[in-house]
Amino acid sequence: GENVEQHPSTLSVQEGDSAVIKCTYSDSASNYFPWYKQELGKRPQLIIDIRSNVGEKKDQRIAVTLNKTAKHFSLHITETQPEDSAVYFCAASRSNNAGNMLTFGGGTRLMVKP
Amino acid sequence: EAGVTQSPTHLIKTRGQQATLRCSPISGHTSVYWYQQALGLGLQFLLWYDEGEERNRGNFPPRFSGRQFPNYSSELNVNALELEDSALYLCASGRRRNEQFFGPGTRLTVL
Numbered sequence: 001g002e003n004v005e006q007h008p009s010t011l012s013v014q015e016g017d018s019a020v021i022k023c024t025y026s027d028s029a030s031n032y033f034p035w036y037k038q039e040l041g042k043r044p045q046l047i048i049d050i051r052s053n054v055g056e057k058k059d060q061r062i063a064v065t066l067n068k069t070a071k072h073f074s075l076h077i078t079e080t081q082p083e084d085s086a087v088y089f090c091a092a093s094r095s096n097n098a099g100n101m102l103t104f105g106g107g108t109r110l111m112v113k114p
Numbered sequence: 115e116a117g118v119t120q121s122p123t124h125l126i127k128t129r130g131q132q133a134t135l136r137c138s139p140i141s142g143h144t145s146v147y148w149y150q151q152a153l154g155l156g157l158q159f160l161l162w163y164d165e166g167e168e169r170n171r172g173n174f175p176p177r178f179s180g181r182q183f184p185n186y187s188s189e190l191n192v193n194a195l196e197l198e199d200s201a202l203y204l205c206a207s208g209r210r211r212n213e214q215f216f217g218p219g220t221r222l223t224v225l
Contacts, residue, residue, distance in 0.1 A: 104157040
């Protein structure tokens with residue numbers, strides 16, 4: 001089955017700096033890679049996703065890059081703000097009509113210091 | 115558009131008992147996925163229901179089961195509860211190969 005590893009497990013940055021979280025996956029057939037943000041006591045919130053037919057996707061201050069050859073993908077947050085503090089999870093799946101079961105990484109706790 | 119809802123918010127049971135957790139998907143979504151988030155751990159895929167059928171299950175014992183109703187809402191049942199079943203149980207809804215949106219979760223505590 002799929003295995004997703006996520007690094008670092010904790011990340012502390014100064015407000016305004018950039019943050020990068022990296023994930024690697026094992027199943028070369030995986031084709032869908034979402035990122036979720038989970039604030040303390042709240043539900044995971046989908047913040048951005050990418051499919052294997054593109055290499056990069058941006059949405060305002062966040063971007064995701066995908067390297068299919070190396071089987072890794074990364075989340076980039078620019079101009080970090082205190083409200084970006086949360087746990088971020090990457091995930092991977094073989095998304096098709098047979099379903100979209102997500103395999104998650106272990107999470108990264110991001111702390112943005114004002 | 116209303117989001118995914120789950121009930122109850124919290125559930126306290128003792129070892130050996132059974133727990134029933136409920137999930138209502140976003141209108142128009144036919145798939146419900148269940149995940150377990152144990153303390154300090156990531157999310158582990160439990161079960162997938164679509165169009166009223168169980169389509170796939172993760173690496174969990176058979177005492178984790180459930181069903182999906184004609185209105186696409188879903189129920190997760192955990193029999194013969196063990197201490198290590200204490201976790202946040204999250205459901206997510208979506209349309210087959212598309213994005214998943216999570217509910218707020220049910221915190222299950224087994225004493």
